[in-house]
Amino acid sequence: MEKLSGGDMLIRALQDEGVDFIFGYPGGAVLHIYDALFKQNRIQHVLVRHEQAATHMADGYARATGRPGVVFVTSGPGATNAITGIATAYMDSIPMVVISGQVQSHLIGTDSFQETDMVGISRPVVKHSYLVKRAEDIPETIKKAFYIATSGRPGPVVVDIPKDITNPTDFFDYEYPEKVTLRSYSPATRGHSGQIKKAIKLLAEAERPMIYTGGGVIQGNASKQLIEMTKLLGFPITNTLMGLGAYPGTDPQFLGMLGMHGTFEANNAMHHCDLLLAIGARFDDRITNTVSKFCPYAKIVHVDIDPASVSKIVNADVPIVGPVDVVLDEMIKMLEPEVAKRSDKQKKLLKEWWEQIEGWRRQDCLKVLRDGVDDELIKPQEGVQAVYRATDGKAYVSSDVGQHQMFAALYYPFDEPRKWINSGGLGTMGFGLPAAMGVQMAFPDETVVCITGEGSIQMNIQELSTCSQYGLPIKIINLNNQSLGMVKQWQDMQYEGRHSHSYMDSLPDFISLAESYGHVGFRVEKRSELDATLKEAMSLKNRLVFVDIMVDPKEHVYPMLVAPNGSMRDMWLRKGVRT
Amino acid sequence: MMRRIISVLMENEAGALSRVIGLFAQRGYNIETLTVAPTEDETLSRLTLTTPASDHQVEQITKQLNKLIEVVKLVDLTEGEHIERELMLIKVRATGAQRAEVKRTSDIFRGQIIDVTPNSYTIQLTGTSDKLDAFLRSMSEASVMEVVRSGVSGISRGEKVLTS
Numbered sequence: 001m002e003k004l005s006g007g008d009m010l011i012r013a014l015q016d017e018g019v020d021f022i023f024g025y026p027g028g029a030v031l032h033i034y035d036a037l038f039k040q041n042r043i044q045h046v047l048v049r050h051e052q053a054a055t056h057m058a059d060g061y062a063r064a065t066g067r068p069g070v071v072f073v074t075s076g077p078g079a080t081n082a083i084t085g086i087a088t089a090y091m092d093s094i095p096m097v098v099i100s101g102q103v104q105s106h107l108i109g110t111d112s113f114q115e116t117d118m119v120g121i122s123r124p125v126v127k128h129s130y131l132v133k134r135a136e137d138i139p140e141t142i143k144k145a146f147y148i149a150t151s152g153r154p155g156p157v158v159v160d161i162p163k164d165i166t167n168p169t170d171f172f173d174y175e176y177p178e179k180v181t182l183r184s185y186s187p188a189t190r191g192h193s194g195q196i197k198k199a200i201k202l203l204a205e206a207e208r209p210m211i212y213t214g215g216g217v218i219q220g221n222a223s224k225q226l227i228e229m230t231k232l233l234g235f236p237i238t239n240t241l242m243g244l245g246a247y248p249g250t251d252p253q254f255l256g257m258l259g260m261h262g263t264f265e266a267n268n269a270m271h272h273c274d275l276l277l278a279i280g281a282r283f284d285d286r287i288t289n290t291v292s293k294f295c296p297y298a299k300i301v302h303v304d305i306d307p308a309s310v311s312k313i314v315n316a317d318v319p320i321v322g323p324v325d326v327v328l329d330e331m332i333k334m335l336e337p338e339v340a341k342r343s344d345k346q347k348k349l350l351k352e353w354w355e356q357i358e359g360w361r362r363q364d365c366l367k368v369l370r371d372g373v374d375d376e377l378i379k380p381q382e383g384v385q386a387v388y389r390a391t392d393g394k395a396y397v398s399s400d401v402g403q404h405q406m407f408a409a410l411y412y413p414f415d416e417p418r419k420w421i422n423s424g425g426l427g428t429m430g431f432g433l434p435a436a437m438g439v440q441m442a443f444p445d446e447t448v449v450c451i452t453g454e455g456s457i458q459m460n461i462q463e464l465s466t467c468s469q470y471g472l473p474i475k476i477i478n479l480n481n482q483s484l485g486m487v488k489q490w491q492d493m494q495y496e497g498r499h500s501h502s503y504m505d506s507l508p509d510f511i512s513l514a515e516s517y518g519h520v521g522f523r524v525e526k527r528s529e530l531d532a533t534l535k536e537a538m539s540l541k542n543r544l545v546f547v548d549i550m551v552d553p554k555e556h557v558y559p560m561l562v563a564p565n566g567s568m569r570d571m572w573l574r575k576g577v578r579t
Numbered sequence: 580m581m582r583r584i585i586s587v588l589m590e591n592e593a594g595a596l597s598r599v600i601g602l603f604a605q606r607g608y609n610i611e612t613l614t615v616a617p618t619e620d621e622t623l624s625r626l627t628l629t630t631p632a633s634d635h636q637v638e639q640i641t642k643q644l645n646k647l648i649e650v651v652k653l654v655d656l657t658e659g660e661h662i663e664r665e666l667m668l669i670k671v672r673a674t675g676a677q678r679a680e681v682k683r684t685s686d687i688f689r690g691q692i693i694d695v696t697p698n699s700y701t702i703q704l705t706g707t708s709d710k711l712d713a714f715l716r717s718m719s720e721a722s723v724m725e726v727v728r729s730g731v732s733g734i735s736r737g738e739k740v741l742t743s
Contacts, residue, residue, distance in 0.1 A: 119594060124605045128648040131594070148648060183743055184590060184651040308642035311635075 004174040006135035007036035007166035010099070013142040015042050016176040019070050021061060021441055022046070023054040027074025028114060029101025032166035034072075046441060046470060049462040051078050053434035055085020056460070059094050060435030063421045064396060065442045066221060068095035068149050075101045076114030079160075080121065084428060086156045087125035091425025092242060093219055095154035097145045098122075102131070102162040118160045127155030135165045135172050143177045152187030153306040154219055187305065191322030196330055198318045199277075199301045203331075204338040206275035207349040208297075208356075209235045212258065212287075215242030215424065216280015216304060216324055223247070223417040225328035226279065232332060232339055234350060236357055238266040240281050241409055242424040249413025250393070255357065256366070259287040260561045261406045264365035264571060267559070269357055270295060271569040278302045280324050283313040284425075293567035303327050365559050365573060366410055373552065376526040380404060380479045380551040383530065384411040387449060387477055390534035395447040395475075396421065396439045400432035400456030403485035406557040408451040430459025433476065437463060440472045447475065447538065454480045454504055464517040467544050475537055476546045478510060481553040489556045493572075514546035521546045580631045582611070584656040584663055584733045587626040587644060588741055591617050595649040599626060602647065608632065608640055612665070612708075612730030623651065623743060629708075629731050651743045660736040666703070666729040667711045668693075672722045673700040681722065688714045699724060 004012060010033055014022070022045045026034045037045055048054040051073045058069025069089075073082045079100045089096045102108065103115045119129045128148045130141050138161075145157040203209065211233075217226050223246045230237050230253055237247050238258040247254055256263030258270055270276070276298040281287070288294040294314055302309075302316035303324060310319040320327055368381045384407045387395075397412055398421040399405040405422055414420045421439060423431040436450040457478055467474060487502040511521030520543045524533045530549070537545040562570035562578055572578045589595050596615060603610050608630055615626040632640060637655055644650050656663070673681045678700075685692060685702045688710065694701035704714055708731060715726065735741070 120597070123598060123601050129594075182648065185648050306646070308639065308646055312639060312642075 001173040001175060003171040005032075005036070005166065005168045005171055006138055006161075007032040007168055008039075009135065009138045009172065009174050010142065010161070010166060011036045011040055011043070012174060013139045013176055014070065015040070017142065017146050019043055022070045022072050023048060023057040023061075023438065024072030025051050025054060025074065025078060026072075027078050027101065029075035029103055029163045030072060030078075032163060032168055033099070033101065033161070035168065036166070045072070047466065048434070049465050050460065051081035052084050052430065053437075053460050053463045053466070055082045055096070055098065056088065056428075056431050056434035057438035057441070058096050059085060059089045059431075060398060060421050060438030061442050062089070062094050062096055062438075063435070064418050064439040066418065068097055068146060069438065071096065071098040073098065073100050074114065075103055075118070076116045079116055079118040083122060083125065086122055086158065088423050088426045088428045088431060089156040090125045090127070092215060092423065093154050094156070095149040096156040097142075097149050098156060098158045100158060100160045102160045104164045105133070105162045106164075108162065118158060122158045125156070126158050129158040130160065132159060132161045132165055135167075135170060138165070139174060139176050140180060143180045144182065147180055148182075148185065152185075153309075188307075188322045189326070191303070191320040191327040191330065193330075195318055195320045196327065196334065199320060200331065200334045200338060202275055202299055202301055202318060203233065203277065203335065207346075208272060208274040208353045209233070209277065209350075210269050210273035210275070210298070211235050211237040211277045211279070212240070212270065212281055213237065213243045213246055213279040214240040214281025217243055217246040218280075218417045220280055220305065220324035222280070222325035222328055225325050225332065229328055229332050229335065232335055235277075236269050236354070238262070238270065240284070240287060240424070241422065243281065244409060244420045245414035245417045248415040250415055255361070257409055258568075259284075260289075261410065261557050261559065262561075263410070264363045264559055264573065265357055265360040267561070267568045267571060268360045271567055272356070273298050276300045278316075279328070280304060282309045285313075288313065289561045289563060289566050289568050289570070296567070363573070369574060376528060378524065378527045378530060378549060378551045380407050380481065380555055381411050382527065383477065383479050383549045383551055384408050384451065386530045386534050387451065388412045389531060390538045391447050391449060395419070395449045396436070396443065398422065398432045398436040398439065398448070398450045400450075400452040400459075401427045401429045402453050402456060403481070403489065403555070403557050404451055404453045404456070404479040406486075407479065412451075429456040432456060433460050433463050433474070436474045437467060437472050440474055441470070449475045449477060451477045451479065453485060454478055454482065454507055454510070455484045461513070464514065464519060464544070468518045471542070472544060473540070473542050474544050476544070478546065478548045479551050480507075480510075480548050481551050481555070482507065483553055485555075486557070492556065510546055510548040514544070519544040519546055521548065523548045523550070525550045580633055581657065582629055583632050583637050584627060584629050584661065584731055585637075585640065585644070585653060586656050586733055586741060587628070587653040588618070588651045588743060589624050589626060589647075590649040590651065591622050591624040592649060595624065596626070598647050598649060599644065602643055603630070606639075606643060608636065612728070614730035614732055620743070627730070627732050652741055654735070654741050656733045656735060659739070661733050662736060663707055663731050663733040664705055665708050665711055665731050666705050667714070668701060668703055668727040669715070669718070669723065670699055670701045670725040671718055672698060672724055674698050677722060681718070684714070684717050688717075690714065
């Protein structure tokens with residue numbers, strides 16, 4: 001059998017796992033590993049400027065490709081810097097394997113230099129973690145880490161490796177296991193057929209049905225099945241922020257996003273439906289508004305891979321635990337005859353339901369209101385719409401967190417899964433740029449846009465340097481309202497306009513900043529110049545272009561659910577106007 | 580809210596216990612008692628904890644515990660017929676007339692005096708938590724010097740078992 005050092009075994013195991021990129025930053029505890037990495041050329045390592053960015057890059061890579069993202073960080077500060085990105089991946093169920101260096105085994109527990117209890121500090125935000133105690137365990141531990149990260153409900157796994165375990169002078173037998181089994185871990189492989197039958201019956205009998213799907217459909221690669229089933233049924237459908245793109249955003253059956261900043265039609269259809277089919281969604285508080293007033297007339301069917309997500313917030317009348325693609329395949333087969341024998345009365349009821357929905361749609365809740373503003377003033381929504389036009393709606397779009405994120409979600413309809421890359425669960429500012437970089441590494445020839453704001457972009461702006469190093473031609477769209485827009489919006493609405501620390505004073509000149517890193521910078525201040533500038537930016541295929549768009553600093557995101565105590569049909573539609 | 584006894588079979592590995600405890604802290608559940616030790620199969624540990632929880636909460640607790648990779652199996656013993664026991668070691672002042680009284684009370688509760696000094700008794704008592712509480716109440720506060728309780732252990736009645 002082949003003899004390898006611990007460090008070489010680790011790199012070899014990652015190669016055998018099919019890893020093509022590692023996002024990381026070296027340091028004392030991972031020096032042996034980085035030396036092993038130096039001696040090979042099958043895996044490309046991407047040197048970041050901050051470990052948080054490494055985790056977001058791996059995360060963006062994973063969201064866009066469906067393959068697990070891999071991160072290397074050193075012990076102590078390297079490990080703690082990675083935590084935000086690990087938590088981001090955890091909240092959105094993104095497969096990721098984070099290899100962290102640890103101080104030498106004999107130093108653990110002695111408060112030694114750059115020591116931190118990584119397994120401990122990451123525990124609440126990982127799917128699982130390992131501290132490797134013997135070099136012989138490296139291959140199996142890596143196999144298990146990837147298996148756990150990618151199966152069932154995916155998530156990040158941390159593998160903490162003390163420096164002595166990767167010592168280049170100690171050699172061990174290397175063999176990468178074909179598969180691993182864990183007696184305590186066996187994710188469901190199919191849904192319960194009795195429950196599926198019950199669901200079919202409810203779907204066949206529904207008079208005002210609604211389909212609500214989340215990130216689980218994307219992570220579970222079930223977009224094809226979702227489209228097929230939704231078309232077959234002819235039912236209205238909405239996606240969560242995490243689920244956008246699972247169903248084509250430009251299709252007439254799609255009612256737009258739902259929830260806190262969901263559309264008037266999606267939120268009303270949720271409130272009034274008599275059957276809710278929830279798929280790969282978890283009834284987050286940004287969806288339900290007041291839980292006791294959520295979907296008051298509906299029976300609820302909930303399909304999810306994670307049993308703990310079912311009946312956690314809202315009780316499911318029919319719970320189906322299983323992989324979404326497998327469950328939907330089975331449901332489609334059983335639904336075909338049901339749809340074929342639909343009675344005239346049922347068809348009429350569904351038609352009436354659609355008429356009601358079209359009525360809500362006529363509210364045109366996303367219409368950009370320009371009453372009384374200067375003709376050249378750019379509304380942030382128009383910035384997003386212009387990006388849509390300039391990219392034919394086909395780009396990969398990452399976002400940061402705040403108003404611009406909601407505008408991107410609402411005004412850039414996604415027709416395909418894995419194109420919309422955003423931090424939905426944790427809401428991590430600073431996610432957008434590094435996530436876009438991970439996507440661009442995976443798809444060098446695709447257009448990758450990062451829609452951000454001047455607050456968020458500054459949280460990981462140092463990565464412009466990494467972009468120079470690797471020639472990543474990302475298009476950064478900075479919707480610059482010179483303030484922390486979402487914070488300011490809440491302060492306007494709930495704190496009588498007291499803008500406590502939500503302004504952005506002393507902003508850098510983003511154009512010269514981008515140029516100083518070797519990139520191209522454009523500023524747009526006039527609405528009439530928006531399309532031409534974006535077209536030019538997109539035409540620079542091999543350059544990173546930072547487009548600083550000066551937008552209306554007073555704009556709010558609407559619709560917005562009325563809280564507290566509101567239901568999903570209680571919405572602010574524009575400033576001072578509510579349902 | 581009802582007191583539940585949750586019995587968990589888990590991998591006997593470093594870090595497994597902290598994951599279980601971390602889960603309770605993280606999700607805002609309470610642990611009232613906790614006891615853990617390896618089983619006849621040394622690769623497995625049996626952890627028993629009691630927690631006050633509504634039906635909905637206990638469903639979430641068991642589902643979340645089941646998600647932990649090291650948790651092999653678990654059961655809410657309070658869902659079925661079960662036996663629960665707790666061990667208490669209690670050191671009491673026992674002087675003068677009190678000495679005979681403490682001994683009598685201990686006998687009534689079927690306690691065993693396992694250590695004796697001229698001024699104190701150390702009594703071992705097993706039973707349900709209620710019984711241990713009652714014994715404590717029967718001792719005057721002044722006489723109790725130290726109390727050590729093991730936390731609840733439990734097992735299902737009949738032939739039902741929790742194994743991997």
